Amino acid sequence: DIQMTQSPPSLSASVGDRVTITCRASQSVANLVHWYQQRPGKVPQLLIFATSTLQRGVPSRFSGSASGTDFTLTISSLQAEDFATYYCQQSYGTPTFGQGTKLEIK
Amino acid sequence: EVQLVESGGTLVQPGRSLRLSCAASGFNFEDAAMHWVRQAPGKGLEYVAGISWNSGSMGYADSVEGRFTISRDNARNSVYLQMDSLRTEDTALYYCAKDEGAVAGFIDFWGQGTLVTVSS
Numbered sequence: 001d002i003q004m005t006q007s008p009p010s011l012s013a014s015v016g017d018r019v020t021i022t023c024r025a026s027q028s029v030a031n032l033v034h035w036y037q038q039r040p041g042k043v044p045q046l047l048i049f050a051t052s053t054l055q056r057g058v059p060s061r062f063s064g065s066a067s068g069t070d071f072t073l074t075i076s077s078l079q080a081e082d083f084a085t086y087y088c089q090q091s092y093g094t095p096t097f098g099q100g101t102k103l104e105i106k
Numbered sequence: 107e108v109q110l111v112e113s114g115g116t117l118v119q120p121g122r123s124l125r126l127s128c129a130a131s132g133f134n135f136e137d138a139a140m141h142w143v144r145q146a147p148g149k150g151l152e153y154v155a156g157i158s159w160n161s162g163s164m165g166y167a168d169s170v171e172g173r174f175t176i177s178r179d180n181a182r183n184s185v186y187l188q189m190d191s192l193r194t195e196d197t198a199l200y201y202c203a204k205d206e207g208a209v210a211g212f213i214d215f216w217g218q219g220t221l222v223t224v225s226s
Contacts, residue, residue, distance in 0.1 A: 001168050034212040036151075043201065043216040044151065055214070087151050091211045094165035095141070100150040 002026050004033075004088050006098030012106040017078045021101045023088035025069040032092045033071040035064060038100075039084045047086075048073065078103075108132040108215045110202045115220030118192055126187040126220060128202030133215075136160075136180040139205035141213060142187045144198035144222075154200070155187060159208040170196075192224045 003026040013019050023033065031051040036044040046055045048064040051071060061076040075082055083105050088098040114126040126142070142154040155166045155176040164176055175188040185202060199219040206214040 032211070036213075038151075043218060044213075045216075046212060046214050049206070049212045085150075089151075089153075089212065094167070095153045095156060095210055096167075097143075097151045097153055 001096050002029060002090055002093045004090055004096055004098040006088055006101055008101060009099065010102045010104060012104050013078055014106045015078050015080060019075050019078060019103065021073045021086050021088075021103075023071045023073075023098045025071070025090055025092075027092075028069060029090045029092035031066065032090055033064075033066065034089045034091065035062075035073045036087045036089065037082075037084045038087065039081075044087065080105075108204065110204060110215060110217030112200065112202045112217045112220035115200060115222045117223045117225060119226050120192060120194055120224055122192055123188070123190045124192060124222060126189065126200055126202075126222070128185045128187075128217060130183045130185070130202075130204070133204065135183040137208060139208055139210050140176075140178060140185040141203040141205060141210070142176060142185075143201045143203055143213070143216075144196075145201070145219075146195075146198040149198075152198070156205070156210045157185065158210065163209060165210060189222070192222075194224050196222060197224045198222060 005024045035048040038044040052064040109131045141156040157176045173191045178185040201219045202217040203213040204215040
C-alpha cells in the first residue's frame with residue numbers, strides 16, 4: 001500500500017492564524033490527493049480533491065498545493081468552525097489515509 | 107438527497123463472521139464506486155475496501171485482505187462487506203461511502219456508520 005505520512009499530528013492555533021498541514025506520499029501519486037475535515041462526533045467532509053480543487057461550498061480560505069510527493073493543506077485565516085481533525089487521502093493506488101492532524105484552539 | 111444507511115453492526119466474538127449492508131438512495135448508484143472506511147474509537151480513518159461501479163475492480167487494505175470481501179448489487183442499490191475471521195482490532199465504526207466517480211477516487215458522501223465490536 002502507498003503510505004501517507006501526515007504532519008503534524010496535532011497543532012494549536014488561534015482564530016485568524018494561518019496554518020499548514022502536510023502529507024508526504026511514499027511514492028509518486030500524481031495529483032491524486034484529497035483532503036477531509038472531521039469535526040468531533042461528525043462524519044468526514046470533503047474539502048479539496050485532486051490536490052487543489054475546492055469542493056463546492058468550501059470557503060476559499062482553504063487551499064491545497066503540492067511539491068513532488070509532498071502535499072499541503074493551508075487555512076489562510078482560521079475561523080472557530082475550523083477546529084477539527086484533517087485527513088489526507090491518496091487514490092493513486094488502493095486508497096489510504098494519512099494519520100490525521102488535530103487542530104486545536106490555543 | 108443522497109442517503110447511505112448502514113446496518114449489520116453488532117457485538118461479535120473473535121473468529122466469527124459478520125456481514126454489513128449499506129442501502130443507497132438519491133443518486134445513480136450504478137454510476138458510483140463505493141467504499142467502506144472504518145474508525146476505531148478515538149482513532150483516525152482507515153480505508154477498508156472499495157468496489158468499482160460494475161464490480162470489475164475491488165481493492166482492500168492490507169489489514170483485511172483475505173478476510174473481508176466487498177460486493178454490490180446494483181439492482182438493489184446496495185453494497186456489502188462480508189467480514190470473516192474477525193479480530194479484536196477490527197472493532198470500529200464502519201462507514202459506507204460514495205465515490206465521486208465510477209472507480210476509486212475520492213469520497214463525496216459518507217453514511218453515519220455502523221458499530222462493530224469484536225470481543226469475547
